[in-house]
Amino acid sequence: MGGISRQGVWGKAVPCFGLLLDVTDRQRDLQLFAFGVAQADDKQHGGCNDRADGHQLAGAQAGIANEQRVGAQTFDPAAAQAVPDDIGQEDLPVELAALDKACQDDKACQAPDADIFFLTGGTQTNATIIGSVLNRYEGVLAAQTGHVSCHEAGAIEYTGHKVLTLPAENGKIKAESITDYVETFYGDESHDHMVFPGMVYISHPTEYGTLYTKKELEEISEVCHKYNLPLFLDGARLGYGLASPETDVTLEDIAGYTDVFYIGGTKVGALCGEAVVFTKKAPKHFMTMVKQQGALLAKGRLLGIQFDTLFTDDLYTKISKNAIETAMKLKKALQEKGYQLYLDSPTNQQFVVLENKKKEELGKKVQFDFWEKYDEDHTVIRFATSWGTKMEDIDALIELL
Numbered sequence: 001m002g003g004i005s006r007q008g009v010w011g012k013a014v015p016c017f018g019l020l021l022d023v024t025d026r027q028r029d030l031q032l033f034a035f036g037v038a039q040a041d042d043k044q045h046g047g048c049n050d051r052a053d054g055h056q057l058a059g060a061q062a063g064i065a066n067e068q069r070v071g072a073q074t075f076d077p078a079a080a081q082a083v084p085d086d087i088g089q090e091d092l093p094v095e096l097a098a099l100d101k102a103c104q105d106d107k108a109c110q111a112p113d114a115d116i117f118f119l120t121g122g123t124q125t126n127a128t129i130i131g132s133v134l135n136r137y138e139g140v141l142a143a144q145t146g147h148v149s150c151h152e153a154g155a156i157e158y159t160g161h162k163v164l165t166l167p168a169e170n171g172k173i174k175a176e177s178i179t180d181y182v183e184t185f186y187g188d189e190s191h192d193h194m195v196f197p198g199m200v201y202i203s204h205p206t207e208y209g210t211l212y213t214k215k216e217l218e219e220i221s222e223v224c225h226k227y228n229l230p231l232f233l234d235g236a237r238l239g240y241g242l243a244s245p246e247t248d249v250t251l252e253d254i255a256g257y258t259d260v261f262y263i264g265g266t267k268v269g270a271l272c273g274e275a276v277v278f279t280k281k282a283p284k285h286f287m288t289m290v291k292q293q294g295a296l297l298a299k300g301r302l303l304g305i306q307f308d309t310l311f312t313d314d315l316y317t318k319i320s321k322n323a324i325e326t327a328m329k330l331k332k333a334l335q336e337k338g339y340q341l342y343l344d345s346p347t348n349q350q351f352v353v354l355e356n357k358k359k360e361e362l363g364k365k366v367q368f369d370f371w372e373k374y375d376e377d378h379t380v381i382r383f384a385t386s387w388g389t390k391m392e393d394i395d396a397l398i399e400l401l
Contacts, residue, residue, distance in 0.1 A: 124295035138198025143168035171206030209345030239320030
């Protein structure tokens with residue numbers, strides 16, 4: 001059923017839930033807000049939303065389960081599973097047709113045929129999407145530094161699919177690398193004995209805080225279409241990429257160049273959750289595969305209400321800018337103090353080369369991430385700001401440098 005997301009839709013301003021959180025509000029406020037609505041809704045509707053059937057909605061009545069909203073229309077979820085994929089919108093119940101229209105009217109992505117689902121976290125989302133798109137004999141092409149390649153505990157391999165790594169430059173892959181891999185693969189007469197390249201994974205921002213340009217996305221998208229490889233963009237930190245003053249990529253661009261991407265909530269102000277957008281059509285029974293991966297919440301409205309709030313009054317962009325502003329202040333201070341930046345990152349992740357002795361001293365007072373060994377005497381570390389980082393925290397860090 002093209003255009004229908006059985007787990008919910010988002011992106012519409014809702015008067016009763018259109019609470020604009022101030023940029024300085026902490027994550028606790030959003031958590032309490034979301035839980036407060038969920039608890040109030042349970043009381044109002046008798047607490048009967050415990051079924052993890054994927055029919056909770058975020059929309060004009062974000063807290064009410066789909067089967068409750070339909071009421072007298074007696075929409076049967078089981079019957080809907082049997083509806084042919086090519087059924088017309090006019091054949092759907094009124095409520096589902098309205099949801100389809102909500103997707104089509106979504107101004108954030110300008111993707112009228114998009115299917116949208118809410119999942120719990122980034123690794124679950126990556127594994128579910130990749131596992132649902134690939135055939136059993138296929139693998140996913142990704143940068144050797146990509147999140148699915150090295151920071152997900154083998155979650156992709158656990159689904160039965162191999163991560164096929166490509167060389168990366170500051171976290172990014174190039175269209176030429178995809179072409180080289182595919183042509184080399186099919187040029188091997190024994191390729192039927194090998195893992196087929198089945199899709200391409202990129203992250204934006206990358207694991208190194210770098211950004212793809214619009215031209216780079218266009219080139220990668222063209223190559224993917226040429227070889228019939230679905231393009232998947234990991235948007236766990238997407239808000240920080242969109243908020244960077246150095247980007248020329250919009251959410252609409254991403255929807256236009258990719259086959260599937262997700263809008264990260266967990267790292268950008270939400271308690272948890274990622275909004276998956278299949279820009280044309282989701283794989284058949286995708287929600288069922290979400291549940292198989294343990295990424296489906298019984299209280300689906302907990303995710304829906306958060307994204308409804310984040311996409312009201314441009315809140316997602318506003319709070320993302322805080323991460324950029326605090327990171328740029330830290331970056332400037334590091335440069336003024338003579339520290340060596342490992343690379344020039346325009347987003348919330350800043351990478352610094354430290355002497356090992358300095359790293360040990362700083363580690364007693366500051367929490368940061370080990371990134372990689374630079375040489376025998378130096379280490380690359382990462383500082384990551386967020387939507388909730390305070391300027392006074394950056395000032396305190398600068399004093400310790």
